[in-house]
Every structure is written in structure tokens, then in C-alpha cells.
Amino acid sequence: MKVVSPSELRLLGQFRLERDAGPVELCRNGQRLLAFVVLRRSVPRTVLAGTLWPEVTEERARGSLRTTLWKLPRGDQPLIRCSGDALVAAPGLHxxxxxxxxxxxxxxxxxxxxxxxxxxxxxxxxxxxxxxxxxxxxxxxxxxxxxxxxxxxxxxxxxxxxxxxxxxxxxxxxxxxxxxxxxxxxxxxxxxxxxxxxxxxxxxxxxxxxxxxxxxxxxxxxxxxxxxxxxxxxxxxxxxxxxxxxxxxx
CATH class of the missing domain: 1.25.40.10 (Tetratricopeptide repeat domain)
Incomplete structure (x- = not known):
């Protein structure tokens, strides 16, 4: 059986994401996206896009959301997964x-x-x-x-x-x-x-x-x-x- 690498996210203090006890670098939008989803646990895509990109049209906000999701690290266990029209944090993320x-x-x-x-x-x-x-x-x-x-x-x-x-x-x-x-x-x-x-x-x-x-x-x-x-x-x-x-x- 393949062992899934543990992931840990720290939001108290400076943002820090770790996998295999090593830091993982995210762009600023990636940090914002992951932090928002983790804090809310489950977020509809429309709410997420409108909150993180409030200064642009809904179409552009959704485009920014798709781009940011695509840039997140991929591996055996994704950081964020889809649940219908909502996004939720991966259950293995501590x-x-x-x-x-x-x-x-x-x-x-x-x-x-x-x-x-x-x-x-x-x-x-x-x-x-x-x-x-x-x-x-x-x-x-x-x-x-x-x-x-x-x-x-x-x-x-x-x-x-x-x-x-x-x-x-x-x-x-x-x-x-x-x-x-x-x-x-x-x-x-x-x-x-x-x-x-x-x-x-x-x-x-x-x-x-x-x-x-x-x-x-x-x-x-x-x-x-x-x-x-x-x-x-x-x-x-x-x-x-x-x-x-x-x-x-x-």
C-alpha cells in the first residue's frame, strides 16, 4: 500500500504549508485560497471567487479561481477537492x-x-x-x-x-x-x-x-x-x- 504524505497547514502566526516535514511554497493567491477554504471548511465556488476577487466581474473572478486552483501542488492527496459546487479542504490536511x-x-x-x-x-x-x-x-x-x-x-x-x-x-x-x-x-x-x-x-x-x-x-x-x-x-x-x-x- 502506498503511504500518503502527511500535510500540515499553519495559519496561527505566519502562513506555512508543510509536506514530509518540509515547507511548500504557494503564491499569494494560493495562500489566500487555501486559507479561506480551510477556515470555512466548505465554500461554494461563487462565494469563494467573489470574496477573494471582489474588484472584478464574476466571470473574471471565476477565471482567477480556476487558475489559482490549477497552480496548487498536486500529489497523492490534493489540498482541495470538489464537493458538488463547493470546495473543501482535503481530509488529510492537519x-x-x-x-x-x-x-x-x-x-x-x-x-x-x-x-x-x-x-x-x-x-x-x-x-x-x-x-x-x-x-x-x-x-x-x-x-x-x-x-x-x-x-x-x-x-x-x-x-x-x-x-x-x-x-x-x-x-x-x-x-x-x-x-x-x-x-x-x-x-x-x-x-x-x-x-x-x-x-x-x-x-x-x-x-x-x-x-x-x-x-x-x-x-x-x-x-x-x-x-x-x-x-x-x-x-x-x-x-x-x-x-x-x-x-x-x-
Whole structure:
């Protein structure tokens, strides 16, 4: 039996296509075409041509689509195949965005990956770490929309992961997850709450108060608002009294 060469496509960070662990060069239109089909999973030809070549007539856009498809690498397993009038990515193409999305959604939904199994070592899912943007430098509208969707999904997954780790009694890892979220969005209250919850779980009340006050100052300076009542209730449950609104903590 002939072995089909594995293919891997990276869209988080710079575009990179690999086969047999070696890079495959594509023209710019080939990159755009492959990225769009992979992100949408299945795309009608008309939608694909109109999105990638919006400045020309439909006939010319379809011609550009045919030319770009013809220029894609050919081999035992094509990168894109036809399904009726739609184009879909080859099932053997491994895509980092799909791996990230599956991991992030499983965390948000609370069904994985398993974080604690007895005394087994616990690690943060590598797909959620690093935070590379989708195709940085690409400014087309369809890329911008997908980039923001993935950014929001990552932030929600990190927040959910931090909260789950606090509940599982792993506050140090919870802090790591919370700080990953805060590096991406410093004003994100849910991540700050997760960090404070981790400090309280360790009994580090001073650290919890310091973190809360730092966030409160940042929020006032940037947005002119106070942390939510939910945040103050979190501290109150930990035995911490928060000064009322309008009183600057020392």
C-alpha cells in the first residue's frame, strides 16, 4: 500500500504549508485560497471567487479561481477537492486552527481536555498558549473577522480553564491561565477575577487585595469605571472588605 504524505497547514502566526516535514511554497493567491477554504471548511465556488476577487466581474473572478486552483501542488492527496459546487479542504490536511478550536471549545464546554487524573501531572493545553494571531499582516475583512473570533474564543477558554483549575485545587496553574488571558487583554475583568480566586484559594489574601486594587486603578484610569459587583462579592466571600465606590484604597 502506498503511504500518503502527511500535510500540515499553519495559519496561527505566519502562513506555512508543510509536506514530509518540509515547507511548500504557494503564491499569494494560493495562500489566500487555501486559507479561506480551510477556515470555512466548505465554500461554494461563487462565494469563494467573489470574496477573494471582489474588484472584478464574476466571470473574471471565476477565471482567477480556476487558475489559482490549477497552480496548487498536486500529489497523492490534493489540498482541495470538489464537493458538488463547493470546495473543501482535503481530509488529510492537519490545520493548527482546527486543533486550537477543538481544544478551546472543549474547555469552554467543560468537557476536556482532562486536567486532573489522580496524581498525574497536569499541564495547560499547549494550543491555548502562545497566542499567535491568525495570519498577522493580512488585512482582508474575512481574515479580520475570523481573527477576532479566534481571539475571543481563546480568551473565554483561558478564563474557563483558570476557573476549573481553581476548583480542582491547582491555583498555581490557574494563575498561569489567567495571566495568559491578561497578556492578551489587560482590561478583561473575568481574567482578573480568576487570578484573585487563585490567590484566595492559596490563602494569599494580601496578593488577592493587591491584584484587585491594581486592576481597580487600571480600570478607573482607562475607562473611568469601577469593577463589577460580582468582583467585590468574590472578595467578600474570601473575607476581604472592599472600600465603597468613590473611595480610593491606599
Amino acid at each position: 490545520v493548527d486552527v482546527h486543533a486550537f478550536t477543538e481544544t478551546a471549545l472543549s474547555v469552554v464546554q467543560g468537557c476536556g481536555p482532562p486536567l486532573v487524573t489522580g496524581r498525574a501531572p497536569c499541564r495547560l493545553p499547549r494550543e491555548l498558549l502562545g497566542g499567535d494571531d491568525l495570519l498577522p499582516g493580512w488585512d482582508e475583512e474575512w481574515v479580520l473577522l475570523e481573527r477576532e473570533r479566534l481571539r475571543q474564543l481563546r480568551l473565554h477558554a483561558l478564563d474557563a480553564l483558570a476557573e476549573a483549575l481553581v476548583r480542582e485545587g491547582r491555583p498555581a496553574l490557574a494563575l498561569e491561565a489567567a495571566w495568559e488571558s491578561l497578556r492578551a487583554e489587560p482590561l478583561r475583568e473575568s481574567a482578573h477575577r480568576a487570578a484573585v480566586s487563585a490567590h484566595l484559594a492559596e490563602g494569599n489574601v494580601g496578593e488577592a487585595v493587591h491584584h484587585y486594587r491594581s486592576f481597580r486603578r487600571l480600570l478607573r484610569a482607562e475607562l473611568g469605571v469601577e469593577p463589577s459587583a460580582r468582583f467585590t462579592r468574590l472578595l467578600a466571600r474570601g473575607g476581604v472588605t472592599v472600600p465603597p465606590t468613590g473611595v480610593t484604597p491606599r
